[in-house]
Amino acid sequence: MNYQENNATNTRSNSFIYSTAVSTPARAYPYLFFTIACLLLASIVQHVKALLTHAKRRSRLPPGPWGFPLIGSVFSIGLFPERTLDRWARKYGPLYSVTMGKELFIVLSSPDVVKDLVITNGNVFSDRQVNIRNHEVFAGRGVTATHYGDEHWRKHRRLSSVWLNQKAVDRYTHVLDFEATDMLKALYADSKNGTVALSPQTYEGRCALNNMLTIVLGTRTTSIHDPFIKTALRIAREFMNVSAPMSNLVDFVPLFLKKAFPWSLKLRGEKLHRDMMKLYGTMIDEIAATMASGTDVPDSLVKYLLSVRDAEALTDSDIKLLVCAFMIGGVETTASVMQWFTALIPSYPDVQRKAQDELDRVVGRGRLPTVADEANLPYVHAIIKEVERCFNPIWLGTPHATSQDFEYEGKLIPKGATVVLNTWSMQHSPDRWDRPLEFDPERYTSDPLLSSASVNSADPNARDHWMFGAGRRVCPGMLLAEREIFLVVSRLLWAFDMQEFEGRRTDLNRYDGLSARSPVPFVMRLTPRFEGVGEVLGRVG
Numbered sequence: 001m002n003y004q005e006n007n008a009t010n011t012r013s014n015s016f017i018y019s020t021a022v023s024t025p026a027r028a029y030p031y032l033f034f035t036i037a038c039l040l041l042a043s044i045v046q047h048v049k050a051l052l053t054h055a056k057r058r059s060r061l062p063p064g065p066w067g068f069p070l071i072g073s074v075f076s077i078g079l080f081p082e083r084t085l086d087r088w089a090r091k092y093g094p095l096y097s098v099t100m101g102k103e104l105f106i107v108l109s110s111p112d113v114v115k116d117l118v119i120t121n122g123n124v125f126s127d128r129q130v131n132i133r134n135h136e137v138f139a140g141r142g143v144t145a146t147h148y149g150d151e152h153w154r155k156h157r158r159l160s161s162v163w164l165n166q167k168a169v170d171r172y173t174h175v176l177d178f179e180a181t182d183m184l185k186a187l188y189a190d191s192k193n194g195t196v197a198l199s200p201q202t203y204e205g206r207c208a209l210n211n212m213l214t215i216v217l218g219t220r221t222t223s224i225h226d227p228f229i230k231t232a233l234r235i236a237r238e239f240m241n242v243s244a245p246m247s248n249l250v251d252f253v254p255l256f257l258k259k260a261f262p263w264s265l266k267l268r269g270e271k272l273h274r275d276m277m278k279l280y281g282t283m284i285d286e287i288a289a290t291m292a293s294g295t296d297v298p299d300s301l302v303k304y305l306l307s308v309r310d311a312e313a314l315t316d317s318d319i320k321l322l323v324c325a326f327m328i329g330g331v332e333t334t335a336s337v338m339q340w341f342t343a344l345i346p347s348y349p350d351v352q353r354k355a356q357d358e359l360d361r362v363v364g365r366g367r368l369p370t371v372a373d374e375a376n377l378p379y380v381h382a383i384i385k386e387v388e389r390c391f392n393p394i395w396l397g398t399p400h401a402t403s404q405d406f407e408y409e410g411k412l413i414p415k416g417a418t419v420v421l422n423t424w425s426m427q428h429s430p431d432r433w434d435r436p437l438e439f440d441p442e443r444y445t446s447d448p449l450l451s452s453a454s455v456n457s458a459d460p461n462a463r464d465h466w467m468f469g470a471g472r473r474v475c476p477g478m479l480l481a482e483r484e485i486f487l488v489v490s491r492l493l494w495a496f497d498m499q500e501f502e503g504r505r506t507d508l509n510r511y512d513g514l515s516a517r518s519p520v521p522f523v524m525r526l527t528p529r530f531e532g533v534g535e536v537l538g539r540v541g
């Protein structure tokens with residue numbers, strides 16, 4: 001079945017905590033008109049300026065839909081930019097350019113081009129732009145935001161790796177194990193033997209959040225009703241919405257215009273920065289005060305950073321921004337993969353049954369699957385990769401930028417261009433994938449590599465998918481994310497039959513969120529697969 005056509009009856013659950021709906025009070029209308037007028041003006045100015053800037057070297061730039069003014073580009077890009085970029089890739093080829101306002105986008109749509117540019121020439125293709133995500137939210141200093149080669153980036157990236165490398169992840173796998181089990185127990189209790197319609201999304205959000213809270217701050221939430229969850233997940237979602245690479249109009253106007261007006265997205269970026277600092281900054285200050293009083297605190301990234309603070313010359317803001325990068329980058333993304341899995345699996349009962357046969361054979365029904373089982377569960381492993389191929393939570397990744405002019409196959413890629421990995425096209429390429437719009441885990445059953453190993457494939461066309469980005473800024477949280485996702489997905493398959501609730505099918509064709517893609521709110525039926533599920537869950541944790 002084509003998963004793009006799987007859009008029967010979408011259901012909205014009252015309990016679901018994400019909501020991107022915003023109501024506009026009447027007093028905001030003059031401001032709204034003023035903003036639109038400014039945008040139109042900026043659009044015309046920028047369009048003319050871009051035409052003049054690039055006219056001379058137009059023939060040297062990669063081809064593309066030349067000549068979109070700001071507003072036109074935004075409308076043509078629309079709410080599903082990845083689909084538009086895919087259409088253009090089919091028209092202009094694997095390397096093309098698009099001008100939006102002041103920004104020149106270079107879009108890479110084939111594994112070979114990504115390898116030649118972002119991987120082989122990583123010294124040129126690993127910078128970041130100064131935009132809302134990087135400037136207003138991360139104060140230009142967080143690891144995701146800093147310029148390539150900048151001393152802050154090198155230091156933050158090195159410190160991130162200490163906390164996210166194989167040894168570190170092995171050390172805290174017991175945390176991931178505990179949280180996956182805790183989530184299963186809550187779902188088991190709340191689904192009441194499959195008799196109630198349940199939305200698993202908040203449970204999955206809490207599981208991802210608890211993993212990061214424990215690893216980063218040495219704490220966790222103890223109940224799905226803890227108000228902290230709502231605040232933390234709202235902040236993670238707001239980050240993704242505020243920083244969507246192509247829907248953030250204000251990033252495409254020049255700096256003086258950006259500074260001159262109280263653009264609503266800019267204000268949202270600044271508010272988000274304050275909210276992050278209030279939530280996580282306060283927790284860090286409390287840990288620092290406890291440590292200063294001589295009282296021990298649980299092991300965590302914060303404890304580690306505070307202990308190396310002098311040796312590494314870390315400021316307060318270094319520590320807080322690194323912690324925020326973890327709490328933002330490591331929650332919404334991982335939760336989203338878990339959520340796509342639960343949203344789609346009821347539509348594929350044969351896939352579910354095959355995975356459960358494998359689990360019965362390899363693990364049995366007397367214990368939960370563990371990380372040690374992963375290599376012996378090729379079909380479960382394949383389901384996860386196929387979910388990630390079909391539903392990458394961030395289709396356009398985190399854009400890179402060029403730090404100098406670069407010539408490639410006779411074309412000029414200018415310094416300062418924004419470089420986008422068009423992962424939708426790469427993950428749906430008919431050259432690589434037979435029936436690319438169909439969900440079919442069989443594609444990956446003979447691919448035993450973890451995605452964190454697959455990113456190092458010498459042949460870019462052999463790589464499983466591009467969900468974690470590429471090159472020198474590739475996601476440092478890959479190992480952690482993969483392990484979390486495996487434990488959750490394998491255990492859900494082990495414990496439950498997952499079905500539509502009374503024909504309320506989830507619309508997989510719609511997304512919640514502007515940048516990170518999560519399924520729209522949905523409900524499902526979770527029925528324990530056999531008598532002993534409750535007994536096994538009662539024994540562990």
Ligand code: HEM
Pocket residue numbers: 143144145157160164325326327329330331333334337393394397398399400467468469470471472473474475476477478480481
């Ligand atoms: C399914 C889960 C995840 C996905 C899909 C994901 C995806 C990504 C992507 C696409 C990038 C940008 C890569 C590039 O620029 O080429 C990135 C960067 C990053 N990710 Fe992840 N990520 C995930 C989980 C995590 C986790 C668990 C952490 C842990 C804290 C994390 C921390 C980071 C950081 C710090 C960066 C910035 C790296 C840099 O700019 O140098 N991510 N991630």
